[in-house]
Amino acid sequence: MHYSGRALKRLRLMRGIKQSHVAELLGVTQATISRWETGVLMPAEDQRAALERLFAPPAFAADAAIKRLVETSAARVHLICDHSHRLLAASPARRKEWRRDMLGTPMFRYASEGIQQAEAKLQDLGWYDGETTSLVVETGPNGCDDVPILAGSVLWERIPLSDGAMGRLVTTLG
Structure with a gap:
């Protein structure tokens, strides 16, 4: 085509x-x-x-469904590209926490020290090889006013996207 x-x-x-x-x-x-x-x-x-x-339309349909589920979720959840950390979708509760529109923005610059430490361990945990597909991470605060991250726990879940990339669903626990 x-x-x-x-x-x-x-x-x-x-x-x-x-x-x-x-x-x-x-x-x-x-x-x-x-x-x-x-x-x-x-x-x-x-x-x-x-x-x-x-x-490709069939693959897009799956991604559109994931995006719709994230964007209508009552939970504090967002989806990023696992490689670039660009924000792909966010729930209303998550968007409310942030003081500006973040769609398409690389999110790693806002990572707390706890998130950065967890990210550094992913290779050893087999995250990129598919050995580990979910992980609970203690965030710690990032001290950022416009995109605050509070101390707490989040669940990271690795999911395939239609373009061959992997997504990371980030859900606040508790």
């Missing part, structure tokens, strides 16, 4: 994905995605195949 620049942009916007995230997933720059969308540049054959996988 061939996507025109306008069609590519429409698909990306319908799915709520930023150009920078598509660029990250495809290993190109954000400027390249912009040039594809304006028709100034055409993706190479392997890039077109990657775009088709990224925007």
